Amino acid sequence: MSIDRRSLLKGLAAAGAGAAATAAAPVEASAKAQAPADALGMLYDATRCIGCKSCVVACKQANDMPPETATFPDGLWDAPIDLSGKTRNIIKLYKGDDEQSYMKAQCMHCIDPACARACMIGAYRKREHGIVTWDGSRCIGCRYCQVACPYEIPKFQWDTATPKMVKCEMCNHLIAVGKGPACCAVCPAKAVIFGKYDELLADARQRLADHPDRYIPKIYGEHDGGGTQVLYLAGVDFPKLGLPELSDEPAGEIAQKVQHTAYKGFIAPVVLYGVLGAVLWRNRRSAGKEDQP
């Protein structure tokens, strides 16, 4: 752990001060965030995906993740059934009555990430290029991020003594050396591509305009949940692919509003202690009556 007690306490104090400041000026918190100017992102086009799972294999190699053998007989395959503490990226299959589609599940790298809002200690941060990363030296293992994420992305390593939170970090260790995410580099169908967020968005709009018959007329992630830097195009409705219907507000927005309102002007503690005090006072009075027969 690269964090000592002093800096941790300092961080907590700063977080407290920040919370107080937010409470004083709640209008700022609800201003919709924009993707940073240097934002990088990914565009997954489900209609181009051929389901080869090269991205799953490449992701595991690039991030040194162990295989998941438990779900299949003989232990001969790496067969994850969902994202997990060992799997950051997975290809799923939606099979409807007369339609089907592949789906690449991974971190969406939200413009205003709910995990970072929920994390009380700042382990999740939006770093350069808007990539959302997790910092193991800060994490206390509360897993609020898991609850907060509307896409159910961060996963906890339940089977180790020193667990980590696992999610796609857009291969930022490869971006740092001038490469791109392993999944995008390996994709033979260019179903998932990596690039500047603005260019990907323009590309996606162009595809919708060029082939309206091929797609659901929507870029998932353009506005959903406040916008995500990983964008999706598909030929079937997005909820069928496990992408929830969200409002255009950041996913953590409502929870944060409720909390901040409750604590505004110290209302919640005052009310709580007021009620407790009233109960105490009432009990004492009734006890006093019993002592005077």
Add this chain to the structure above:
Amino acid sequence: MGRRHDDISWLEETVPDGMNRRDFTKVCLMAAAAVGLPASAGLQMAEAAEAGLKPSVIWLHFQECTGCTESLLRTAHPDLASLILDLVSLDYHETLFAAAGHQIEDALQTAMTENKGKYVCVVEGAIPTKEGGIYCQIAGRTAIDILKDVAADAGAVIAIGSCASWGGIPSADPNPTGAVGAHDILEGRAVVNIPGCPANPYNFLGTVLQFVTFGTLPALDDKNRPLFAYGRTIHEQCPRRAHFDAGRFVQQFGDDNARQGYCLFKMGCKGPETHANCSVLSYGEIPDAWPIGVGHPCFGCTEQKLAFRVALHDTATVDHLTPPDTYPPIKAEHRTVSPATAGVAGLVGGALVGAGLMAAKKIGEGGTGGGS
């Protein structure tokens, strides 16, 4: 001399030894492609060979079956036997030489002296080391001495076959002659290993031709095998791989699955651990002329730790696990708590609560009793 583009008659001109230029160029292009060099390199090879810049090759035979030489001679198309004689100057080869006795030993000495520091030393077969190496002697000298002598002035040393690479069959337990590979005798000397039992002739030829044309050796792996041929496992480029990914296995030789050409993993196929290019570069250009091609598990002949050391039908370990050919659904069904588990947990919980209540009551009674 200006030559029209559509005039291809030059391809029909014959080069020495009867092979026409078209075939000869084709052979060089194929050899270049085998080592992963561009087509221009193939033409350069052809030019170098025609210009008479043929390097001297000295071929040593030790403890072996001569299978590597035999497979080299039996390549079907193109005629590799004549090629190896045209492209290189084979100055010493016990199997192919008409000469014998003092004559052939003189040829060896002449070739070594005339091409000092430039010739290619090819080793076929293992070298026995027990009892001072007496189990393999030629012209009164032990294999150890001959190898050290010839390799000392060689431009490159290439070990063909698994015996020369690390001992092969002669080194199988209990290894009565103390057989080892060329690399173990020539400590500190770079030896290119072309293992296989026998080695694929093209892997050998490509390595030799690269050295001949460019004076360089191909990139090698940690066991000194050329990466162009031994960089990937059999499993990675197996024609039956789709059956593995789908979980379709031969369970017994001759069963219906075997007739369907299913995966041989459960019959002891060593493909997942064996680095070689058998599936993509046919032996003697005959399709399917390799173990899996004829319905038998891979034996692991290019791996030091497998062939002649692990039983033929023992199951291999899959080093690098990959997904099967099924897909998880969008919403995965995670493990749930079974009714029995829930029942037991409920009983335990209930018992604890009950015990707690009783204890609290006892304490309460005790307290009252003590006070009165």
